[in-house]
Amino acid sequence: MQNLDQIRAAAALKLLPEGKPHTFDRSDVVGIPALILTNGLLAAAAFSCEEGNKARQGMKQAFNGIAGHLQERGIIATSSLIEDLSKRDSLTLQRATAESLAFVAYLKRFALKKVKET
16 A cells, blocks of 8 residues: 555656656746645646647646646546536645645656756
């Protein structure tokens, strides 16, 4: 039996496999906790997942990972984080927010630094 930290770490490593290219880097996820704490999970997800915004593409991929983790944990029913949580009660939203923050902490630790282009 695994504890919550092990489950979160394993889910983060699944998104960021070693030796393979990642869809986002550390700079994409470093601001997510502050964004969630300041604006709430739904607003942060809406901001990060805005269609057509290439500057936040990495954040969108990170939120897709968050949604997948929340779905695996049974907090949301579908992989659509915003759609699912907007229909739930406030207790579920609070639980999802707390779990998202804990999960993003592992994403930040495991994500690679942005490679400078020369």
